[in-house]
Amino acid sequence: xxxxxxxxxxxxxxxxxxxxxxxxxxxxxxxxxxxxxxxxxxxxxxxxxxxxxxxxxxxxxxxxxxxxxxxxxxxxxxxxxxxxxxxxxxxxxxxxxxxxxxxxxxxxxxxxxxxxxxxxxxxxxxxxxxxxxxxxxxxxxxxxxxxxxxxxxxxxxxxxxxxxxxxxxxxxxxxxxxxxxxxxxxxxxxxxxxxxxxxxxxxxxxxxxxxxxxxxxxxxxxxxxxxxxxxxxxxxxxxxxxxxxxxxxxxxxxxxxxxxxxxxxxxxxxxxxxxxxxxxxxxxxxxxxxxxxxxxxxxxxxxxxxxxxxxxxxxxxxxxxxxxxxxxxxxxxxxxxxxxxxxxxxxxxxxxxxxxxxxxxxxxxxxxxxxxxxxxxxxxxxxxxxxxxxxxxxxxxxxxxxxxxxxxxxxxxxxxxxxxxxxxxxxxxxxxxxxxxxxxxxxxxxxxxxxxxxxxxxxxxxxxxxxxxxxxxxxxxxxxxxxxxxxxxxxxxxxxxxxxxxxxxxxxxxxxxxxxxxxxxxxxxxxxxxxxxxxxxxxxxxxxxxxxxxxxxxxxxxxxxxxxxxxxxxxxxxxxxxxxxxxxxxxxxxxxxxxxxxxxxxxxxxxxxxxxxxxxxxxxxxxxxxxxxxxxxxxxxxxxxxxxxxxxxxxxxxxxxxxxxxxxxxxxxxxx
Ligand code: FEO
Ligand code: CA
Ligand code: CA
Numbered sequence: 001x002x003x004x005x006x007x008x009x010x011x012x013x014x015x016x017x018x019x020x021x022x023x024x025x026x027x028x029x030x031x032x033x034x035x036x037x038x039x040x041x042x043x044x045x046x047x048x049x050x051x052x053x054x055x056x057x058x059x060x061x062x063x064x065x066x067x068x069x070x071x072x073x074x075x076x077x078x079x080x081x082x083x084x085x086x087x088x089x090x091x092x093x094x095x096x097x098x099x100x101x102x103x104x105x106x107x108x109x110x111x112x113x114x115x116x117x118x119x120x121x122x123x124x125x126x127x128x129x130x131x132x133x134x135x136x137x138x139x140x141x142x143x144x145x146x147x148x149x150x151x152x153x154x155x156x157x158x159x160x161x162x163x164x165x166x167x168x169x170x171x172x173x174x175x176x177x178x179x180x181x182x183x184x185x186x187x188x189x190x191x192x193x194x195x196x197x198x199x200x201x202x203x204x205x206x207x208x209x210x211x212x213x214x215x216x217x218x219x220x221x222x223x224x225x226x227x228x229x230x231x232x233x234x235x236x237x238x239x240x241x242x243x244x245x246x247x248x249x250x251x252x253x254x255x256x257x258x259x260x261x262x263x264x265x266x267x268x269x270x271x272x273x274x275x276x277x278x279x280x281x282x283x284x285x286x287x288x289x290x291x292x293x294x295x296x297x298x299x300x301x302x303x304x305x306x307x308x309x310x311x312x313x314x315x316x317x318x319x320x321x322x323x324x325x326x327x328x329x330x331x332x333x334x335x336x337x338x339x340x341x342x343x344x345x346x347x348x349x350x351x352x353x354x355x356x357x358x359x360x361x362x363x364x365x366x367x368x369x370x371x372x373x374x375x376x377x378x379x380x381x382x383x384x385x386x387x388x389x390x391x392x393x394x395x396x397x398x399x400x401x402x403x404x405x406x407x408x409x410x411x412x413x414x415x416x417x418x419x420x421x422x423x424x425x426x427x428x429x430x431x432x433x434x435x436x437x438x439x440x441x442x443x444x445x446x447x448x449x450x451x452x453x454x455x456x457x458x459x460x461x462x463x464x465x466x467x468x469x470x471x472x473x474x475x476x477x478x479x480x481x482x483x484x485x486x487x488x489x490x491x492x493x494x495x496x497x498x499x500x501x502x503x504x505x506x507x508x509x510x511x512x513x514x515x516x517x518x519x520x521x522x523x524x525x526x527x528x529x530x531x532x533x534x535x536x537x538x539x540x541x542x543x544x545x546x547x548x549x550x551x552x553x554x555x556x557x558x559x560x561x562x563x564x565x566x567x568x569x570x571x572x573x574x575x576x577x578x579x580x581x582x583x584x585x586x587x588x589x590x591x592x593x594x595x596x597x598x599x600x601x602x603x604x605x606x607x608x609x610x611x612x613x614x615x616x617x618x619x620x621x622x623x624x625x626x627x628x629x630x631x632x633x634x635x636x637x638x639x640x641x642x643x644x645x646x647x648x649x650x651x652x653x654x655x656x657x658x659x660x661x662x663x664x665x666x667x668x669x670x671x672x
Pocket of ligand 2: 264470471
């Protein structure tokens with residue numbers, strides 16, 4: 001694929017990542033032109049009350065310098081920070097210092113070592129061909145581990161802790177560094193089919209000798225499975241079968257081939273895995289004047305991936321396929337325990353650039369899913385299932401729970417800056433219903449329209465435009481919900497309202513994390529309280545505020561995926577730190593409770609141009625897992641060939657093997 005000119009300002013990522021991952025959304029005006037007050041405006045009053053403000057810009061005149069900088073030295077020198085050992089029950093480690101963005105290595109704490117479990121192209125089945133990037137082949141790729149792993153879970157399946165299922169998704173591909181240039185059209189067509197096969201999901205059995213030992217994958221495991229951009233999915237919920245999702249090839253409107261752009265996700269209490277179809281627009285050529293298309297960034301220029309050259313359904317300017325893009329942008333649910341099960345896309349949970357979904361189940365069985373729509377000035381959502389969760393693993397309970405996400409109500413968040421009397425750190429908010437009792441409550445929109453053009457519905461209901469909500473996850477220990485707002489290059493620009501420099505900054509490059517508490521801590525609540533848990537950045541920079549901890553903190557930028565350890569500490573992986581704080585992306589731990597609340601330390605850093613994804617924290621097992629996505633993204637095939645002319649595997653990057661080019665990989669970090 002020929003990359004177009006990449007001359008635009010591309011925010012926090014490399015231009016190539018921007019182009020491939022989100023069709024360079026940053027280069028265009030945000031598709032939400034709502035005039036609702038932005039999150040920054042709402043938060044302004046809230047943060048200005050806090051003590052550790054570090055002024056910048058207009059507000060900075062006379063502002064005190066931060067007291068944090070001297071203490072930062074201890075953390076950045078890799079010493080054990082004061083109080084480090086006081087965090088009980090979790091993985092003890094000496095925080096690492098921030099790593100140079102150009103460093104082409106995994107960096108882990110002293111006393112830990114890392115090994116890849118699976119790399120792009122690893123053979124998953126007995127009949128899988130060996131990895132051979134010189135000869136791209138779609139059939140081979142369907143039997144091999146996919147590209148650009150993002151969401152990840154390692155689900156231990158036996159009491160002895162020796163068997164597990166690895167589940168991860170494969171968000172997108174980078175043709176330029178994966179395969180050599182083609183000599184002719186037929187060759188390139190095979191490349192495109194191979195790229196389609198490198199999308200989707202992998203489910204792979206793992207084994208190890210005992211707890212705390214490194215895992216290896218089981219080639220030919222019974223549960224091993226690949227789902228691709230061509231696999232059959234069923235569409236569930238009220239919009240399934242509606243005219244909006246019918247095509248000439250699928251007059252039922254219930255059978256969709258493939259899943260695309262899967263980003264973050266969550267594992268449900270009933271054992272399935274959810275994932276969000278995020279930047280699906282980049283795969284289609286479409287009529288930008290058709291209903292909803294502009295709001296989802298669909299254009300009629302050639303797609304970033306060129307799949308329309310090998311599969312006509314990606315050209316939605318053709319009448320037969322005009323609704324094909326309406327069949328992407330959903331939360332998908334896959335059952336990793338059953339490779340024969342048809343994966344599903346749930347229309348009841350709305351259509352957007354879904355980052356992911358995480359489930360909370362209350363004691364009374366109420367099920368809520370928290371979801372972000374990752375685009376500048378897009379929204380935070382919650383889905384509440386109609387039926388209650390049924391405990392136990394009987395076949396009947398399982399069947400019941402598998403139906404939970406097909407029926408329920410969808411809400412969008414509206415934040416208010418009203419101070420909570422008696423507690424000046426808390427703002428308030430409302431979950432505004434888009435559907436109630438499963439039916440539209442949005443004026444002028446049918447239920448199917450609300451669920452297929454959810455952004456338009458949320459616009460009408462005047463939801464609060466956010467700073468790119470990524471992973472949204474309830475803390476299993478407390479029920480509080482953490483919302484990672486990764487950054488927003490447009491804040492304060494292009495006629496957007498000016499913002500308070502004490503808050504997420506104009507052109508907010510470092511992002512922040514919101515802590516949301518449901519009313520009476522109930523999953524089904526329709527109101528909530530919130531505060532800013534963490535405003536990210538470099539503590540040495542004016543304009544950065546860290547939440548609540550006045551000891552040393554690690555610089556952190558662009559929070560993306562989050563996870564919790566067994567004691568409820570928040571772990572944050574980042575995507576975009578090189579453009580934010582000028583350091584490599586990494587994985588960080590921060591307690592949310594107790595006297596160390598807000599104490600950010602760094603656990604690992606990923607290689608050059610990679611993003612840290614899918615953290616999984618098995619602290620009681622001494623293990624941490626990350627999906628290393630898009631290492632070496634900006635390279636070319638020729639560069640990959642000579643990327644490591646003197647490559648020595650020991651302790652280097654997650655690409656051990658015969659091929660020298662960088663391979664997206666799932667990496668485990670265990671005690672040495
Ligand atoms: Fe694929 Fe929103 O990150
Ligand atoms: Ca993400
Ligand atoms: Ca997560």
